[in-house]
Amino acid sequence: MPRYLVRLIIIFVLGAVAVLAIRQFMVPASFYQLGHYRASVLPEVAAQEPVYAGHAACEECHGDVLEVKEKGRHTGLSCEVCHGAAATHAADPSSTKPFTELDRSFCLVCHEKNISRPAGFPMVDGLAHNIKEDCRKCHKPHSPSPNKGEEK
Ligand code: HEC
Ligand code: HEC
Ligand code: HEC
Ligand code: HEC
Incomplete structure (x- = not known):
């Protein structure tokens, strides 16, 4: 066998050994145990406390708000949106108060005119629609249609 081929084979073998050795150190023990991921991540994620309570939890104490919201166009929105x-x-209402300061830019996240939104979705041009006024002056967040403005 020519000497240059022997050298090449030695380099390839050394490379393969190095890859296997590094793999031994780098791949976590539980990798491949259940699939192509680290199995020990499952208990880690499951141990995290949920930060959202869900719509049903809010309904227990805020039935009045739910009643208003159900009749309006925001009925499909979850409270925590x-x-x-x-x-x-x-869990403990007196411990923290949820966020209530929604300015124009927050409403416009969903309502700014945008051609990619579904046809018929209520949209406004934020630079023209009653500019400089707080949306809540005319639209109640829990029941936003202007003709229902007297409700919450
Ligand atoms: C165990 C009963 C209970 C549950 C469940 C509950 N709340 Fe409340 N919430 C209260 C009480 C009581 C207050 C009034 C607190 C105060 O004014 O000190 C309140 C106040 C609020 C306020 C007004 C805060 C303010 O600054 O005036 C908002 C908004 C609110 N809750 C949203 C929610 C949402 C959203 C959920 C569901 C994730 C929820 N609440 C679940 C009891 C509850
Ligand atoms: C579209 C956004 C939006 C949604 C959805 C929403 N809220 Fe609100 N909510 C607000 C805003 C903004 C205020 C602050 C009061 C205001 O500006 O009129 C508020 C005020 C409140 C208050 C304070 C008292 C009051 O009635 O004004 C409570 C309690 C509350 N919301 C609970 C809820 C609950 C429970 C849900 C779900 C059933 C919900 N909200 C859904 C935007 C929303
Ligand atoms: C997370 C997205 C979202 C946010 C945030 C949101 N909305 Fe809405 N809004 C909706 C959806 C969804 C509808 C119902 C569309 C439908 O019925 O086809 C709606 C409906 C409306 C309508 C009804 C229009 C009509 O023709 O009756 C008005 C007005 C409105 N929203 C104003 C507001 C205002 C003001 C805020 C801020 C306080 C706000 N929205 C925040 C998603 C949102
Ligand atoms: C001065 C009062 C006033 C203010 C402030 C206001 N609106 Fe309106 N809005 C109206 C009236 C009245 C209508 C219905 C007539 C119309 O379409 O102009 C309406 C209509 C809408 C519609 C329905 C459009 C459709 O095609 O069905 C949406 C969505 C809306 N507004 C969102 C907002 C948002 C978001 C803000 C804040 C950035 C806001 N509005 C601020 C009075 C107001």
Whole structure:
């Protein structure tokens, strides 16, 4: 066998040994145990406390708000979409108060005119629609249609 081939084979063998040795150190023990991922991540994730309480939790104490919301166009929105993750509040209402300061830019996250939204979705041009005024002056967040403005 020519000497240059012997050298090449030695380099390849050394490379393969190095890859296997590094793999031994780098791949976590539980990798491949259940699939192509680290199995020990499952108990780690499961141990995390949920930060969202879910719609049903809010309904228990805020039935009045739910009643208003159900009749309006925001009926499909979950409370925590606007009020933020509120599991700590639901567990102990006096400990924390959910977020309520929604300015124009927050409403416009969903309502700014955008051609990619579904046809018929209520949209406004944020630079023209009653500019500089707080949306809540005319639209109640729990029942936003302007003709229902007297409700919450
Ligand atoms: C165990 C009953 C209970 C549950 C469950 C509960 N709340 Fe409340 N919530 C209260 C009480 C009581 C207050 C009034 C607290 C105060 O004014 O000191 C309140 C106040 C609020 C306020 C007004 C805060 C403010 O600054 O005035 C918001 C918004 C709110 N809750 C949203 C929610 C949302 C969203 C959920 C569901 C994730 C929820 N609550 C679940 C009892 C509850
Ligand atoms: C579209 C956003 C939005 C959604 C969805 C929403 N809220 Fe609110 N909520 C607000 C805003 C904004 C305020 C602050 C009061 C205001 O500006 O009129 C508020 C105020 C409140 C208050 C304070 C008292 C009051 O009635 O004004 C409570 C309690 C509350 N929300 C509970 C809820 C619950 C429970 C749900 C779900 C059933 C919910 N909200 C869904 C935006 C929302
Ligand atoms: C997470 C997205 C989201 C946010 C945030 C949100 N909305 Fe809505 N809004 C909706 C959806 C969904 C509808 C119902 C659309 C439908 O019925 O087809 C709606 C409906 C409306 C309508 C009804 C229009 C009509 O023709 O009756 C108004 C007005 C409105 N929202 C204003 C607001 C205001 C003001 C805020 C801020 C306080 C706000 N929205 C925040 C998603 C959102
Ligand atoms: C001065 C009062 C006023 C303010 C402030 C206001 N609106 Fe309106 N809005 C109205 C009225 C009245 C209508 C219904 C007539 C119209 O379409 O102009 C309406 C209609 C809408 C619609 C329905 C459009 C459709 O095609 O069905 C949406 C969505 C809306 N507004 C969102 C908002 C948002 C978001 C804000 C804040 C950035 C806001 N509005 C601020 C009065 C107001």
